[in-house]
Amino acid sequence: MHALSFHGQMLQLLPSGALFLPERALLCVSDLHLGKSERLARRGGSLLPPYETRETLARLDAEIDRTGAATVICLGDSFDDKASLDGLAEDDRLWLVRLMAGRQWIWVEGNHDAGPLDIAGTHRAEVQIGSLTFRHQAEPGAQAEISGHFHPKVRLAGKAWRAFLMDQARLILPAFGAYTGGLWAEDPVLSGLMGKDAVAVLCGPGLHRIPMPRAATTASTFAR
Amino acid sequence: MERPATLARMAALPPPLTDWFSARGWSLHPHQIAMLETSDAASTLLIAPTGGGKTLSGFLPSLSEISQNPKSGLHTLYISPLKALTADIRRNLRAPIEGAGLPIRVEDRTGDTSYTQRRRQRADPPHILLTTPESLALLLSYEDAPRIFSGLARVIVDEIHALAESKRGDQLMLLLSRLQSLAPGLRRVGLSATVEDPPALGRFLGQDTQIMIADPGPEPDITVLETAAPPPWAGGGGRYAIPEILNEIKAHKTTLVFHNTRAQAELFFHDLWLQNDEGLPIGIHHGSLAREQRERVEAAMAEGRLRAVVCTGSLDLGIDWGDVDLVVQVGAPKNVKRLVQRIGRANHRYNAPSKALLVPANRFEVVECKAALDAVKAHDLDGEPRGPGPRDVLCQHILLTACAGPFDASALFEEVRRAGPYQGLSRAAFDETLDFVATGGYALRAYDKWQRLKETEGLWQLRDPRAAAVIRQNLGTIIDTETLKVRLKGRFGGTPLGEVEEAFAATLTPGDTFLIGGQVVRYEGLNELTVEVTRQPGRDPKVAVFNGTKFATSTLLAQRILQIFQADRWPDLPAHTAEWLMLQRQVSRLPDAESLLLESFPHDGREHLVIYGFAGRNAQQTLGLLITKTMEDAGLAPLGFVATDYATLIWGLDPVTDPAPLFDLANLRHSLETWLAGNALMKRTFRASAIIAGLIERSHQGRRKTGRQATFSSDILYDTLRKYDPDHLLMKITREEAMRGLIDFSRVEAMLARTAGRIELRRLPRLSPLSAPLFLEPGRIPVHGQGRERMAEDAARQLMAAAGLA
Incomplete structure (x- = not known):
């Protein structure tokens, strides 16, 4: 666990890619992309192993169990699209309902699952918790913001890692879903968004912390 | 008609x-x-x-x-x-x-x-x-x-x-x-x-x-190159022979200098130029070079402007080069058939003998070259029997058939069985394959609504005809490793030099130097998906590793080497090599085909075990992984190992005294299963099969760039299947492929069958002459550059002295 104070709140970055606020017993996960394989199949694409929803739910179940979370925020793109909810296998749907029972559950909408979803819980475009703003996609200039959307990943020791990105103003969570790719931290979009002091915290038991990798030095620097 | x-x-x-x-x-x-x-x-x-x-x-x-x-x-x-x-x-x-x-x-x-x-x-x-x-x-x-x-x-x-x-x-x-x-x-x-x-x-x-x-024409004129300096004790590349090779190039019109790996071709070419005082026009050609570079060399070759080309298997096939009158094979040929085909590159005129020179890269390869030479003269070619047609290819064929129109499953089954490689395919295996293509074939029947192929009125067809476009884009069975282009930094986008594997690029840090296209370049950084480099003339490269396909010595050659070992004397071998073998016979013994020779000895404060399996590099490597794992379990504290085509050397803290349990086949097979499952090799094999079978799409450069979060690593699919559906068709295919490919467990099995429990462990007071070169064998990363070369030379002298060989 990687604990830190961020805009007056205690945060714990967990090896799974989830975020926990112990003072509020609040667990936040982003980009679950439930029903991804079903959506690809529906669209005539390949038939991927249809096990990602139960894998993602199993991970979420384990984190809720371990942290004893009273509130869960799903930070957008929880479903791969709006029809994915209908496509969930009955077992998976019941599992989700079981997880939600007795907890405050907030669905923040993302670009994949924008609009009303036919599932219990609170549905919000963004959420304010104390000093912190939870929204799906980071907004330039925002302060004390927690977001997801980009699925950041970094390379270290010849391996790709899902990663949290963090600077003074914001924290971006990695994707929690099983079938999710990622965007390299050195992508200009992320380099442009994150401040000079940004760090990446790598998912995994070590939760290694490294300076956020940035795009290679621009061509002109070397030419001279 | x-x-x-x-x-x-x-x-x-x-x-x-x-x-x-x-x-x-x-x-x-x-x-x-x-x-x-x-x-x-x-x-x-x-x-x-x-x-x-x-x-x-x-x-x-x-x-x-x-x-x-x-x-x-x-x-x-x-x-x-x-x-x-x-x-x-x-x-x-x-x-x-x-x-x-x-x-x-x-x-x-x-x-x-x-x-x-x-x-x-x-x-x-x-x-x-x-x-x-x-x-x-x-x-x-x-x-x-x-x-x-x-x-x-x-x-x-x-x-x-x-x-x-x-x-x-x-x-x-x-x-x-x-x-x-x-x-x-x-x-x-x-x-x-x-x-x-x-x-x-x-x-x-x-x-x-x-x-x-057809009449095979006259026998090839093939000999081992004689050099002033004896070949080194270990390593590859044949750089010690450059003066003599240059002389041969001068004496012939056009020479092809074949190497077994791209990295060796690069290192050799670099050193060849340093000694090419007359500035003979010599080019380099291998599969990692940019197409423009290769085409330039091919054109120059066709016009007769080059005296020699340093190359790899990329020149094994096809194009008629005309006037090649000498083929030089640097490093043992590993495979007699390939050697014969390569020799055929010299003298394309019918009924003129092809002329070829073998250059053993180290002392062990002197024996291997002799074995290869004997095999060529005896028209004894090697080759493993072809396995049955793999089912990932069949998956793709079923998809392709569906793109062309509705088909009848039984008719397609009959048609498939008429193809040579699929003669033995059972109906059950075919049906399982069709089920995978149509429904995904998962234990969890999730896609009844969204099947890829649907059966209506007895005919199978695409559920969504629009899927045909994507299927067509993914046809073919050639799977490129993920590579990144290498460009010289420059104002106009930079000159393309070639490409390196993504995994290699990931190991580079700015300032590292490596060889590509015969030039030493300095890694500057990654720009989008391009490795940007600058020229770094005159510097020794720090690293030079591409996807060097390492061929394993064929079973036939290994057998012939073991036969040579059984001779009383070796008048045909150079004196330095004959003396080395004789000394081994005095100190320990020479390995033979009927038993498995092991040597154990202390050296440099560590215990060592040498397994002379002669099973080829891949199998010896697999053996190393499995035996060290068993040793670990037995508390023998192994610290590492290195494998060659002939032997595996394991070092650790405690000596092995009872080797038989280590080589128990059931035991080895069990550790193989557990070790394999999480192995990167399996994931790579899975990826290739998943692409061919149409489960995942190829990653084209362009798509990777814009793919962003949409695409994810096939490793995730592998892990998911392993956990939730381990008997899925693709997992079966992956296991089959890995066993016969890089893991080559079949040769471990063949070796154990051949030796049938006749394991002889020789305890020696110090390292043996035959094991000495293993200590110089670079592990995963070959020895590079002059500094390390000299270190290796010094170490070599000391090791040889210790073995009584100096």
Whole structure:
């Protein structure tokens, strides 16, 4: 666990890619992309192993169990699209309902699952918790913001890692879903968004912390 | 098309063509006449040496038949493994066709052919179409395939021995089966270089194949290069022999210098230039170089402007280089068949002996080169029997068939079984494959609503016809490793130099230097998906590792080496090597085929165990992984190992005293299963099979760039299947592939069967002469640069002194 104070709140970055606020017993996960394989199949694409929803739910179940979370925020793109909810296998749907029972559950909408979803819980475009703003996609200039959307990943020791990105103003969570790719931290979009002091915290038991990798030095620097 | 029954008697060439040949003073070779005379055979395999007019023999019957009956439509399909070869053949055919004024249209069709041209070819096909297996697959996936191919009379498969070595061959045979259904009278011709088992290749090509073996021509003139300096004790590259190789280049018109890996070719080329005082024009050619670079070398070669090319297997096939009069093979050839085919590159003129020199890269390879030489003289070729056709290729074939239109499962099953590699396929295995393609084949039947293929009224078809476009984009069985382009930094986008594996690029930090295209370059950074470098003249490269395919020494060669060891004396070997072997016999003993020799000794404060398995590099490596794991479990504290083609050296804290349990087959197989599951090699194998089987799409450079979060690593799918559906078809395919590929467990098994529990452990007070070179063997990363070279030399001297060899 990687604990830190961020805009007056205690945060714990967990090896799974989830975020926990112990003072509020609040667990936040982003980009679950439930029903991804079903959506690809529906669209005539390949038939991927249809096990990602139960894998993602199993991970979420384990984190809720371990942290004893009273509130869960799903930070957008929880479903791969709006029809994915209908496509969930009955077992998976019941599992989700079981997880939600007795907890405050907030669905923040993302670009994949924008609009009303036919599932219990609170549905919000963004959420304010104390000093912190939870929204799906980071907004330039925002302060004390927690977001997801980009699925950041970094390379270290010849391996790709899902990663949290963090600077003074914001924290971006990695994707929690099983079938999710990622965007390299050195992508200009992320380099442009994150401040000079940004760090990446790598998912995994070590939760290694490294300076956020940035795009290679621009061509002109070397030419001279 | 109707086949004239009298064809055999009408074998004579059209008079204009005969006139054209005689005007140039050409006459047909006996096998070319034979091909004309037996041109009505359903399936023919011609085995002829390079330069024997093999390709023309394939075409002569077509030229004759089309001239006699010049109706429009496709008559002959020619398939080659190389795009470049189709263009070459088109030019070569043009001379006789235009020269003799024959009314025959010849065109090629590859990935490089323009869209308009390809469309026109479908509407109005030429008489003779030259193409590749991948382009043929694409053609057969169109709905109008039956119309295009209904009149097809002949198909010619060039370099079939090379195609048969990979999944491209399995796919091609499935495609031929499809063609045969569309054109029942279709006759097949396979053209091959020398192979070890012609009947097997014949069965691969088709049922009842007649085999024709052309006069192999004179025996090759092949010797081991004599050098002033003896070869080093370990390592590769043959750089000690550069002065003598330069002399040979000078003495010949054009020389090809073959290396076993790209990295070695690079290092050798770099050093060769440092010693090339006369500035002889010498180029380099291998598969990691940018296409522009390769084409420049090929053009210079064709024009006779180069005296030598340092190359790898990229020059093994096809294009006629003309005046090559010497082939140098640096490093032991590992495989006799490949050596023979390489030697054939020298002297493309029929009936002139090919001249070749072998350059052993180290002392062990002196023995291996001798074994290879003996094998060539005895016409003893190696080769593992071909396994049955893999089912990932069958998945793709089913998808391709569905793209062309609805199909009947039983009819397709029969058609598939008519392809050589799939003769033994069971209906159950076919049904399982079809189920995977249609429904995903998962234990959790999740896709009943969204099946990929649906069965309606007894016929299978795509549920969503729009899926055909994506399937077509992913046809083919060649899986590129993920590579990144390397460019020189510059104002105008930079000169492309070649490419390196993504995994290699990931190990680079700015300032690292490496060799590519014979230049030392400095890694500056990654820009998008391009590795940017600057020139760093005169510096020794720090690292130079590409995807160096390391071939394992064949079983045949390993056996021959063990036989050489059994001789009383070795008058044919250089004195330095003979003395080394003699000393080994005094101190310990030489390994033989009937038992497994182990040596154990302390050295440098560590305990060492050497396993002389002679099972080839991949199997020795697997053995190292498995034995160290067992040692770990037994508390013997192994610290590491290194493997070569002949032996595995393991070092650790405690000596092994009771080796038998370590080599228990059931035990090894069990640790293999557990070790394999989480292994990166399995994931790589899975990825390749998943792409071929159509589970995941190829990552094109462009798509990867914009793919962003949409694409995710195939490793995730592998892990998911392992956890939730371990018996899924793709997991089975992956296991089968890995076992016969890089893990090569079959050779571990064969070695244990051969030695049948006769394990002899020799406890020695110090390292043995035969084991000494293993200590210099670079592990995963080869020795590079002068500094390390010198360190290695010093270490070598000390080790040799310790073994009493100095």
